[in-house]
Amino acid sequence: MVKLNKIYTRTGDDGTTGLVDGSRAAKHALRIEAIGRVDEANSAVGLAAAALKDTLHRDALMRVQNDLFDLGADLATPADDKDDFAPSDMVLRIVPAQTDWLEQAIDSFNENLGPLTSFVLPGGSEAAARTHVARATTRAAERAMTRLAEEEAINPAAIAYVNRLSDLLFVLARVLNDNGGSDVKWVPGGSR
Helix, strand or coil, X not given: CCCCCCCCCCCCCCCEEECCCCCEEECCCHHHHHHHHHHHHHHHHHHHHHCCCCHHHHXXXXXXXXXXXXXXXXXXXXXXXXXXXXXXXXXXXXXXXXXXXXXXXXXXXXXXXXXXXXXXXXXXXXXXXXXXXXXXXXXXXXXXXXXXXXXXXXXXHHHHHHHHHHHHHHHXXXXXXXXXXXXXXXXXXXXX
């Protein structure tokens, strides 16, 4: 368990931040950008969860928030090469079972949704709109992670997780719009 007695350490005053392995990285480094984008996504998921009254969907988002902390820890633990991503007692990594859970939740939430007949605008109910913001923020985290992956080794299971998470958030937003009945549909050229 993590115990924080002091919130400020002053160690980042030089423009660097510490990683799990003890190394330091510039606060603008690609790895720190990816970690920050995951933090933003986690905050957006929390905002979406706060709008939910039903426990099924809120609990799903709270599980996602915990997974996103795992993802941040995974990203904050550099690996020497792309084959060095096995979880251990000492290193927290995203594992395929976390993505499997997302897929099961997507399938479950998708059961009562009708097929899409148009692209859906990110809106509708407040809860759905917040969930769409979380989805878009998750996509930004995914872009930051794939940009990092071009330069450094990162856990492939982490990229799969964040990709699938945006799918879950899209489906959940539709569920929160009366199972798609209140989706706001895109009308191409409708404002011309």
